[in-house]
Amino acid sequence: MNKKLQIIEDHESSVRSYVRSFPAVFTKARGYRIWDEDGNEYIDFFAGAGALNYGHNEPAMKKKLVDYILDDGITHSLDKATDAKVEFIDKFNEVIMKPRNMDYKIMFPGPTGTNTVESALKIARKMTGRTDIVSFTNGFHGMTIGSLAVTGNSMKRKGAGIPLSHTVTMPYDNFVNDEKDTLDYFERFLEDNGSGVAIPAAVIFETVQGEGGINAASIEWMQRLERICREWGIMLIVDDVQAGVGRTGTFFSFEPAGIKPDVVCLSKSIGGYGLPLAITLIKPEFDKWKPGEHNGTFRGNNMAFVTATESLTYWEDPEFEKSVQAKAATVTDFLTNMIEKYPEMQGRLKGRGLMQGIASDVEGFSEKVAEHAFERYMIMETAGGHDEVFKLFPPINIDEEGLQAGLEIIELSIQDALKSMNLKKEAVTN
Amino acid sequence: MNKKLQIIEDHESSVRSYVRSFPAVFTKARGYRIWDEDGNEYIDFFAGAGALNYGHNEPAMKKKLVDYILDDGITHSLDKATDAKVEFIDKFNEVIMKPRNMDYKIMFPGPTGTNTVESALKIARKMTGRTDIVSFTNGFHGMTIGSLAVTGNSMKRKGAGIPLSHTVTMPYDNFVNDEKDTLDYFERFLEDNGSGVAIPAAVIFETVQGEGGINAASIEWMQRLERICREWGIMLIVDDVQAGVGRTGTFFSFEPAGIKPDVVCLSKSIGGYGLPLAITLIKPEFDKWKPGEHNGTFRGNNMAFVTATESLTYWEDPEFEKSVQAKAATVTDFLTNMIEKYPEMQGRLKGRGLMQGIASDVEGFSEKVAEHAFERYMIMETAGGHDEVFKLFPPINIDEEGLQAGLEIIELSIQDALKSMNLKKEAVTN
Amino acid sequence: MNKKLQIIEDHESSVRSYVRSFPAVFTKARGYRIWDEDGNEYIDFFAGAGALNYGHNEPAMKKKLVDYILDDGITHSLDKATDAKVEFIDKFNEVIMKPRNMDYKIMFPGPTGTNTVESALKIARKMTGRTDIVSFTNGFHGMTIGSLAVTGNSMKRKGAGIPLSHTVTMPYDNFVNDEKDTLDYFERFLEDNGSGVAIPAAVIFETVQGEGGINAASIEWMQRLERICREWGIMLIVDDVQAGVGRTGTFFSFEPAGIKPDVVCLSKSIGGYGLPLAITLIKPEFDKWKPGEHNGTFRGNNMAFVTATESLTYWEDPEFEKSVQAKAATVTDFLTNMIEKYPEMQGRLKGRGLMQGIASDVEGFSEKVAEHAFERYMIMETAGGHDEVFKLFPPINIDEEGLQAGLEIIELSIQDALKSMNLKKEAVTN
Amino acid sequence: MNKKLQIIEDHESSVRSYVRSFPAVFTKARGYRIWDEDGNEYIDFFAGAGALNYGHNEPAMKKKLVDYILDDGITHSLDKATDAKVEFIDKFNEVIMKPRNMDYKIMFPGPTGTNTVESALKIARKMTGRTDIVSFTNGFHGMTIGSLAVTGNSMKRKGAGIPLSHTVTMPYDNFVNDEKDTLDYFERFLEDNGSGVAIPAAVIFETVQGEGGINAASIEWMQRLERICREWGIMLIVDDVQAGVGRTGTFFSFEPAGIKPDVVCLSKSIGGYGLPLAITLIKPEFDKWKPGEHNGTFRGNNMAFVTATESLTYWEDPEFEKSVQAKAATVTDFLTNMIEKYPEMQGRLKGRGLMQGIASDVEGFSEKVAEHAFERYMIMETAGGHDEVFKLFPPINIDEEGLQAGLEIIELSIQDALKSMNLKKEAVTN
DSSP states (O other), X not given: OOHHHHHHHHHBOTTOOXXXXXXXXXXXXXBTEEEETTOOEEEESSHHHHTOTTOBTOHHXXXXXXHHHHTTBOXXXXXXXXXXXXXXXXXXXXIIIGGGTOOOEEEOOSSSHHHHXXXXXXXXXXXXXXXXXXXXXXXXXXXXXXXXXXXXXXHHHXXXXXXXXSEEEEOOTTSSOSSSOTHHHHHHHHHOTTSSOOOOSEEEEOSEETTTTSEEOOHHHHHHHHHHHHHHTOEEEEEOTTTTTTTTSSSSTTGGGTOOOSXXXXXXXXXXXXXXXXXXXXXXXXXXXXXXXXXXXXXXXHHHHHHHHHHGGGGGSTHHHHHHHHHHHHHHHHHHHHHHHOGGGOEEEEEETTEEEEEESSTTHHHHHHHHHHHTTEEOEEESTXXXXXXXXXXXTOOHHHHHHHHHHHHHXXXXXXXXXXXXXXXXXX | OOHHHHHHHHHBOTTOOHHHHSOSEXXXXXXXXXXXXXXXXXXXXXXXXXXXXXXXXXXXXXXXXXXXXXXXXXXXXXXXXXXXXXXXXXXXXXXXXGGXXXXXXXXXXXXXXXXXXXXHHHHHHHHHXXXXXXXXXXXXXXXXXXXXXXXXXXXXXXXXXXXXXXXEEEOOTTSSOSSSOHHXXXXXXXXXXXXXXXXXXXXXXXXXXTTTTSEEOOHHHHHHHHHXXXXXXXXXXXXXXXXXXXXXXXXXXXXXXXOOOSEEEEOGGGGSSSOOOOEEEEOGGGOOOXXXXXXXXXXXXXXXXXXXXXXXXXXXXXXXXXXXXXXXXHHHHHHHHHHHHOGGXXXXXEEETTEXXXXXXXXXXXXXXXXXXXXXXXXXXXXXXXXXXXXXXXXXXXXXXXXXXXXXXXXXXXXXXXXXXXXXXXXXXX | OOXXXXXXXXXXXXXXXXXXXXXXXXXXXXXXXXXXXXXXXXXXXXXXXXXXXXXXXXXXXXXXXXHHHHTTBOOBOTTSXXXXXXXXXXXXXXXXXXXXXXOOXXXXXXXXXXXXXXXXXXXXXXXXXXOOEEEETTOOOOSSHHHHTTOOOHHHHHXXXXXXXXXXXXXXXXXXXSSSOHHHXXXXXXXXXXXXXXXXXXXXXXXXXXXXXXXXXXXXXHHHHHHHHHHHTOEEEEEXXXXXXXXXXXXXXXXXXXXXXXXXXXXXXXXXXXXXXOEEEEOGGGOXXXXXXXXXXXXXXXXXXXXXXXXXXXXXXXXXXXXXXXXXXXXXXXXXXXXXXXXXXXXXXXXXXXXXXXXXXXXXXXXXXXXXXXXXXXXXXXXXTTSOEEEEOOOTTOOHHHHHHXXXXXXXXXXXXXXXXXXXXXXXXX | XXXXXXXXXXXXXXXXXXXXXXXXXXXXEXXXXXXXXXXXXXXXXXXXXXXXXXXXXXXXXXXXXXXXXXXXXXXXXXXXXXXXXHHHXXXXXXXXXXXXXXXXXXXXXXXSHHXXXXXXXXXXXXXXXXXXXXXXXXXXXXXXXXXXXXXXXHHHHHTTSSOOOSEEEEOOXXXXXXXXXXXXHHHHHHHOTTSSOOOOSEEEXXXXXXXXXXXXXXXXXXXXXXXXXHHHTOEEEEEOTTTTTTTTSSSSTTGGXXXXXXXXXXXXXXXXXXXXXXXXXXXXXXXXXXXXXXXXXXXXBHHHHHHHHHHXXXXXXXXXXXXXXXXXXXXXXHHHHHHHHOGGGOEEEEEETTEXXXXXXXXXXXXXXXXXXXXXXXXXXXXXXXXXXXXXOOOTTOOHHHHHXXXXXXXXXHHHHHHHTTSOSXXXXX
16 A cells, blocks of 8 residues: 555544545645646546535635735634634625625634534524424534534434434425425424424525435425425524535525525635635524624634635626536536436436536446546545435536536546446447 | 724624624734734733644744645645645654554544544444543533533533533532542442443543633542543543643643543644644544544645644654743742732632633632733633633743743733722732 | 312312313212212213223222222232232233234333333333334323323423423324325335434334324224334334223224234223223333333232223123224214214314214314313313314213213204304204 | 242233242232231231331221222222312311421322322423423432433433433432532532533432432431522422331421422322322422323322322321331331341441331342341342342331331341351351
8 A cells, every 4th residue: 555545544543534435645736636646637526525616726815825824914813803804704795795685694603514503503592492403304414413413314323322312304305205395294293283393493404415415405495495484483594514605506505596594504615715614694683692602713714714705706706606507507418418328327317506416226336436437537426325426516616628527537437337337238439 | 993893793793702802903923922903012821722832823834834835735635635634644643642652543523622522422422332421510622512511611501502411520620629539429420320320431521621710630630530430441531622732731731640541632732823623532442433424524624734744843852841841830930929929819820831820719800800911912811610710821832031021911910900909009019 | 169179279280180171079980970079960971081991980890899908908019929910910811912812021010101101112222222212293102201202292292391302203194184195204214314313213103093183093004104113123112002992992902903013002991990000011022121120119009900800801702892893883973974964063083993083173163062061961072282173982881872872962062062153053953 | 830920920021020029929918917828927018118108908098998989989080070089188288288387289190109200300390491400319219211310220220221311410418428518519510600510490309218228318418408409499309209108207208307398299108008199299389380281091099099088097196106206216226236236247227217227238138138038928128229228118007016026027037147148157146
């Protein structure tokens, strides 16, 4: 084994995961490209699981960041005021909030997705005086006990070592089958006072479930969910950690549905450059925290503020969203074509925006596609309870050339997988 | 109000705290000094609550960091292998683990203190098949539900909005009174099978309780606690997030006790430069995680690896620890002198190493000292359930000049507080 | 107010309930008849909510009981062996178990329904090592915390004062609407490992939900539920406290479905005479209790053993079940006729066996029927989350005369209710 | 094996316990005497673990009971009003409450000890809006989940199969050692807002812990506990199920301390004759139950009301308490003498009133004494986490002859045990 990988093998905990699927030592990266220590160049359609929506080491952010550091800008400040923080707040408000007629207070919890979720659950329980949170099948919200309790994955849940409580899982859109609106169930549970399910403090959901299998809720489903919440006085939390910050084609993933969540969780790409940052947006009427009631050492990561502020520049240009949506359409066309062209993989299109993939009903197929892609120097991940989906997460600012190069490798990898799994005897010609 | 502070007032959540005690907008920092937008220079005896043990923007780390960024080093990689990560693991092993005869696997949970604690609790529950964790009065371990359940502070606990369970609180050293060894109590609960307290999965404790009032456990107490854990097959977790990385005069705060925890939690200053990073050290026999059983987007913060690696250079020089201990002795002498010189404040010496302070039995006094210090351009925090302690957290690499300058302001602030609270009519002359 | 009712008003807790609906002081009873202190004779179609299936003070049991007492038979023995206990065990085995090819161990928990349920949940958790129990909407299993956690009623649940956990509620047959088999939903939660619902230790259900609204599960639904449990290794518990002991026309209510529960809970009429008794039937392979692991002062109520043993004599005669079923058919015909004859009450037939009733969609109507029935000296109860069902619970050994007398009063009470609620202008003539 | 015991062996659950220690089939009983099927006569110093304080089949109660049954008095009535119930309430108020200046509402929960405890915990949580209950080491309160959560015994707790929560265990009087008042601990936990222990809804305790080892709290300890509760607004619950109804020499066991609990739990001997009954006494200001918020099928056990009412006649005579106290003094003298006379058993006197015993520090000794006593036709039980106590629970109305006969057997059994365990070579002569 490579000497550096050996060091990891010898000293890093067995909990490590991606280094197992992608056994290389990476050294440099830029945009959608990443290089390993041997100089191999990879196309990255993983994008840090949504933390690198602007690609690696985006030049404008990089410049601002280096200048800030050279200038001895504040690095760590807990939640004291700094120039970098004020600028972020101000620009976030001007560029993101105001044009969308959104009025939210910005909370800085610890700089991770699970921390924004934990803060959201806390404020919902505090404001309603209720304990239960409704989450959905195949939702993924984090690994700390509060967030894990609203996460569906059974392996992760068992990792808690304790029963997870104060939560109720309801079926996500299309969970049971295609015919039935799963919100009928939820509503019955609410309206029947013998249902055993109390009116919850909040509902938390992802508009597209990234880890759970790139499941996209329909616009109508989201709208009905909001109506139900309003009717019963339940707070509505959107966990936009993975689907937000442009991943689905709009800054917030819920914009097409026109809903107004009471709390929005953002992390991953909100820092712009891949630096840890998370924010929790809370409607002013619900922002009743006591000072310090939820705190954390790294709740102010100033370097991330600097790059986050710069990243918002993308959103000043109305063409940006359109370009992302155009690329999403390209991906949809491509995947639809793949499904038709390779019926042996029994594929179904999943997802929305630049968060799409194919669920293959052939056991093990999607994992094979990802493996072959890695052999072809592309980084791509699988999702879903049985890794039945291979998913495309290119940077949302990827150029046409990069996108096409990636799609090409994906088709070749599908062909590889069909071959290696003996799903197609003849070579594919196209 | 200052325009920038107004932006914070208008848009940041009411949960913000330090900006209330230190109402200035900070722009630059170096070592123990920090400047606000008006050019005022402050002495920082807060050190990011222990996240800035090497001071602000330490030059050697800064250089490495800027070079890394300019060179397009990997910023975000989840837990894929990167040069920066391998170097950190290797150097941590060589400089810290080996010389101390320590053999631990390194886990990278999310980059915050609460995340390393959550991972520690999980692995202890998984390895023992038990659910309960014993923590101690006035312990502070984090804000996510798992960590909050082992945190003592009632205001923070209520913030959960749900009952916190699967934990039992035992009295910390000297909690009840000075006469009684509180571990007698713990041991009785273990040995009596009718005690209502099950043998726990683990005990988690801080050697010095930073948030809880700078309470330092005695060496003997820690040693007995370890013996009890061994006797009953209970895993021993040291949360060294605040007291570790040199804060008490040795790299790990538990070194003087000679104990060998099964799990050690590190965060705050482990990144060196104030960047988010956390690691969980686990004895190899307990490192039975499944791949990905605990994960997180920012578990590999490469920039923090770069600065963390550089920060370990300090520890290659055996003189470094001695210098920290010498400064700690200076602080002890100073505080002892203050207590004697100003009996009106009814002070008691608290803490250990560069984590010391004075608990004043005069209600409100310690807060007054911190307020007056801020007027004199020093940043200093209080601790304890009623903010009854003012605490000195200078960078551990502070020079003699900086230390003396800080101590001088503290004495003046004590005098100010005595005056403003009318505890002493006559002006103090010294 | 009556002097005796005044004593209750003055000294009994406000938690009292039936004395409010039936404000009389009762003194004597026999069979389906009960008398108050003023000598008024009532027909009892309530039967102690299922605790008096053989009517009040059944003569054969009464004789045995008096002889036993006069003879200084053991009254209280904890779980020491007594003649009375051995005889009950023996006869229960001979008359009930053997002819039905059932092989179960008999456990004597405390002498109440909630106690047998608590013991059933414990043994299921112990045997599977899992924590969760699946119960169903509108299930009712008891008031102690373990049983209450599997009970649906929101008012009762709130009474706990703590969040109830380690349970998941699934929709009972026909809960959502008539079209959909609710077990599709349950099965999806089991088979999807991202559903957030762990494989439970056990499923607990009533074949007919007495308190929840006289909801009867279909035979097919019960059979499918059993198959699901077998497939997933989930223990199946039938709570037959109310529906058992002949109430639905067979000794056990689940006999028509041909299912073999792993655990069966019996109480109410198992003692025969209305004396406190409960038993838990456990398949031998699951009876792995340690001695005394679940105990209780009154787990051997010898007087109840005496009457219970005598009550089993009814079941020695194969005609007995048939007679109950014939009476059930009479009730079905009667209620069907009522629904057709009085469409203004918008009635729907509910239940099975001698556990039937009418759910009226007219708010408050069913309560009115019960009130008017009381004015006509009949005792009858309502059920369901909004008391929307009036239910007929005559003794199962009632004679034809008594049954007809009761049905007559019910029709008159329906007429009264229609009048008093102005649902029908004209007087009803029939 | 005896044929009847074989039936139990074959068909009763393995959870059975006392039939193992006392392997005989009992048929008749009167007063302190009980007979098995072979006509052997035993002295009963077990008294149904406190359920037979008036002995077996007390003649006056027996007569009333038989008359009631012959007269077709109401047997089962849920909580409808009956003559039998009204008479009990009235007499309980006149004979017990009024002379003691006590004003409480009487609640009838299910007819078992665990049920009165569950109701007590619920009302305390409801009234305070808090979730936690403080109980004490070695407390025993019942087997249903709510009561089990406040019970100390680890074997019983594990039987729950789920973590037991919303409770905190504090050290009972003398738990840690003799020097320290354990309430110092409790008070420190309450007064320090960083203690991790929230102000509880209630404290529940037994004045003498029957199952936990016949531990008697001192009068001062109980009084201080009450003061602490008052100071912090914590409800005080006395579980007098075992120690109440005269067992310690007064009707309520807490009378000598002069405390006024907010809630009192009674069961076991409250029914007088060994029939299932339980009551919960609640101060009127805390009796804020909604009708039916806690219910149960057997909450009105009329036969038990009849015998309970009659049993109260004992308490009309002021000499009765004195006679019990005199017998208690006899027992104290006897046990003190035994401890001195047989130092080899390393005995310590435990308990209070007619609830006393000897804790032997010789492992297994106390069990041996009980075994030998059974060989000598005496029924006597052990208590404590390691069965280290043999305990004397004669009926409180036992006559001098019966008491002396019992004590004699006990001394002989001690001698037997010393011999069979080879603790004393020489035969004892006395």
